[in-house]
Amino acid sequence: MSVRFVVGKVLGAFATLAFVLVFNFFLFRVVESNPVATLYRGRNLTDAQRDELTRQFGLDGSKLEQFVRYVEQTLQLNLGRSYATNRPVIEEIWAAAPQTIALVGVATVISMVIGILMGISAGWRRGTTQDRVLTSTSMATWSTPDFWLGMILLTVFAVQLGLFPTGGIEDPTSGATGFAKLLDQAWHMALPCLTLAIAYVGEFALVMRSSILDVMREDYLTLARAKGLRDAQVRDRHAVRNALLPSTALIAINFGFVLSGAIAVETVFSWPGLGLLTTEALRGPDLPMLQGLFLVFSASVIFFNLVADLLYPLLDPRVRYS
Amino acid sequence: MSAPLLAVRDLAVRYRTDEGDVPAVRGVSFVLDQGETLGLAGESGCGKSSIAGALLRVLPRGTEVTGEILLDGEDVLAMKPGRLRAVRWTELAIVFQGALHALNPVQQVGSQIAEAVEIHGQSLTQERVAELLELVGLPARRARDYPHQLSGGQRQRVLIALALACNPRILVADEPTTALDVMVQAQVLALLEQLQQELGLAMLFITHDLSTLTHVCRRIAVMYAGRIVEEGPSEDVFSRPAHPYTAALAAAFPVIGDPAFRMRPSGLGGDPPDPRAIPTGCPFHPRCPVVRDECARTDVELWPVADGRRAACVRVLDGPGAGTA
Numbered sequence: 001m002s003v004r005f006v007v008g009k010v011l012g013a014f015a016t017l018a019f020v021l022v023f024n025f026f027l028f029r030v031v032e033s034n035p036v037a038t039l040y041r042g043r044n045l046t047d048a049q050r051d052e053l054t055r056q057f058g059l060d061g062s063k064l065e066q067f068v069r070y071v072e073q074t075l076q077l078n079l080g081r082s083y084a085t086n087r088p089v090i091e092e093i094w095a096a097a098p099q100t101i102a103l104v105g106v107a108t109v110i111s112m113v114i115g116i117l118m119g120i121s122a123g124w125r126r127g128t129t130q131d132r133v134l135t136s137t138s139m140a141t142w143s144t145p146d147f148w149l150g151m152i153l154l155t156v157f158a159v160q161l162g163l164f165p166t167g168g169i170e171d172p173t174s175g176a177t178g179f180a181k182l183l184d185q186a187w188h189m190a191l192p193c194l195t196l197a198i199a200y201v202g203e204f205a206l207v208m209r210s211s212i213l214d215v216m217r218e219d220y221l222t223l224a225r226a227k228g229l230r231d232a233q234v235r236d237r238h239a240v241r242n243a244l245l246p247s248t249a250l251i252a253i254n255f256g257f258v259l260s261g262a263i264a265v266e267t268v269f270s271w272p273g274l275g276l277l278t279t280e281a282l283r284g285p286d287l288p289m290l291q292g293l294f295l296v297f298s299a300s301v302i303f304f305n306l307v308a309d310l311l312y313p314l315l316d317p318r319v320r321y322s
Numbered sequence: 323m324s325a326p327l328l329a330v331r332d333l334a335v336r337y338r339t340d341e342g343d344v345p346a347v348r349g350v351s352f353v354l355d356q357g358e359t360l361g362l363a364g365e366s367g368c369g370k371s372s373i374a375g376a377l378l379r380v381l382p383r384g385t386e387v388t389g390e391i392l393l394d395g396e397d398v399l400a401m402k403p404g405r406l407r408a409v410r411w412t413e414l415a416i417v418f419q420g421a422l423h424a425l426n427p428v429q430q431v432g433s434q435i436a437e438a439v440e441i442h443g444q445s446l447t448q449e450r451v452a453e454l455l456e457l458v459g460l461p462a463r464r465a466r467d468y469p470h471q472l473s474g475g476q477r478q479r480v481l482i483a484l485a486l487a488c489n490p491r492i493l494v495a496d497e498p499t500t501a502l503d504v505m506v507q508a509q510v511l512a513l514l515e516q517l518q519q520e521l522g523l524a525m526l527f528i529t530h531d532l533s534t535l536t537h538v539c540r541r542i543a544v545m546y547a548g549r550i551v552e553e554g555p556s557e558d559v560f561s562r563p564a565h566p567y568t569a570a571l572a573a574a575f576p577v578i579g580d581p582a583f584r585m586r587p588s589g590l591g592g593d594p595p596d597p598r599a600i601p602t603g604c605p606f607h608p609r610c611p612v613v614r615d616e617c618a619r620t621d622v623e624l625w626p627v628a629d630g631r632r633a634a635c636v637r638v639l640d641g642p643g644a645g646t647a
């Protein structure tokens with residue numbers, strides 16, 4: 001892998017990020033009317049107070065001046081202050097991110113492993129009952145709306161059966177610490193995590209299945225079989241390795257969507273992560289918060305795309321040397 | 323008399339497709355003894371590569387293979403999976419066509435050779451890989467290359483080394499020179515010939531190029547529409563074909579320096595028959611330049627032409643000297 005290749009990909013990622021930065025600014029200026037008037041509707045503000053608030057929100061001056069200030073501040077990781085809490089947006093995001101990373105990260109890893117295994121066994125036994133069951137299950141779960149699934153699971157397992165808590169990240173009354181606290185949080189995470197895992201697993205399974213089908217008729221599999229390898233060895237050593245290559249991109253992109261991936265499900269389960277933060281910010285609308293969240297979500301997708309681009313040559317020698 | 327090394331009896335291969343069954347091989351029999359060389363020639367789609375796949379039972383799942391493939395008297399088609407895996411590559415190995423995707427693109431070629439050695443329980447794998455690569459004229463350091471780093475000719479050499487990994491007694495070469503440059507073709511052929519003689523291998527050489535076979539093989543069999551239509555010593559078959567199809571196939575390759583070929587290049591009109599709709603009688607009759615009325619009705623079989631020669635054409639029944647060439 002040449003230095004030039006890496007530098008090119010990294011520069012490309014930064015260029016995309018720069019575009020997002022600009023786009024993000026104008027997107028929120030297009031929808032915005034007058035936040036000061038919206039937020040303080042019905043209250044009597046003096047002109048001086050109004051001007052002061054406008055200045056605090058960074059809405060004074062021309063659009064160009066605002067833009068220059070926005071870029072300067074963003075480069076210093078200052079994403080402005082939330083209208084709702086008046087705390088810095090970056091702090092709010094920083095506080096909510098770990099919960100989302102834990103929830104969606106675990107769900108993505110679980111669904112990835114199970115989905116890939118499902119895809120391999122479905123594709124390798126194409127046309128059998130096993131394939132049909134796995135494929136139709138994948139189709140069904142993939143097309144199920146995740147918030148709907150979440151509400152069903154919540155109703156059945158939390159409300160009716162009482163096996164799981166109905167929401168939140170921990171029991172505020174227990175006062176548990178250390179490992180017990182962690183266990184309590186895992187228990188709270190179980191249902192939203194299951195919801196997301198079910199919602200994600202189908203995509204992994206279907207993509208892996210079609211990758212397996214693509215390599216099925218390759219001559220090197222016939223050769224491997226002719227050499228005297230067992231069916232499972234042919235599959236694991238030769239078919240899966242080659243079939244995983246096209247799935248790498250999908251996997252990386254899915255990790256990019258970890259941060260933004262659970263807006264609906266976090267809301268259903270009141271999981272205090274970035275998704276819930278987004279829903280709350282939308283109600284305001286808390287524009288600086290939304291603007292900051294959008295930027296962080298985009299940056300995460302761009303970053304993992306870059307990871308995919310850089311990972312691919314390590315997995316495929318044909319790309320590595322060309 | 324002991325059983326021959328490889329005896330194929332009445333082999334038939336039917337592929338199952340969405341559009342119905344496709345009979346690719348329709349009753350083929352031949353014998354291959356220790357150290358012998360047999361060439362199998364015919365146009366693409368005549369079923370010759372299906373035979374190679376059938377010998378080790380590596381055709382796509384669901385393909386119907388009937389008849390007998392006797393390896394030292396033991397029927398490959400009746401073997402249990404464990405026995406079959408043990409026989410694969412140690413008794414019979416296939417040299418696949420290297421220009422295509424016979425090598426795994428993401429594995430070093432050395433480890434693909436080593437895998438065959440290890441599967442069959444031999445130790446000192448790395449030494450063996452180096453030895454095999456040198457045997458086919460490649461430096462041992464090439465073991466660490468990936469397939470795409472090698473030229474077509476080098477890939478073909480790797481596939482030959484791979485086929486020899488477990489000291490098989492029978493080598494099946496399935497179009498090993500197709501899609502190679504002419505010079506490289508000659509090198510690969512010379513290598514196969516040399517290895518066959520040095521190692522005393524029995525070799526089944528499959529190609530569409532009849533002229534290649536006459537160099538490498540002592541006997542040849544010509545296939546058309548899933549059947550053998552002519553067989554005999556290669557020089558005789560090539561120079562004095564008894565079947566009009568063999569004559570057409572032989573004529574399709576120019577004799578360098580023969581002015582007659584330059585003036586009148588010959589080829590065979592029409593296409594090979596669709597395996598799903600094979601003509602009645604002699605399947606070659608719609609394309610045959612010397613067709614007779616009876617050909618569409620007569621079921622041809624391999625009739626003796628001369629000593630060790632047989633052909634499936636009604637003309638051989640006319641008696642000696644009735645050749646068509």
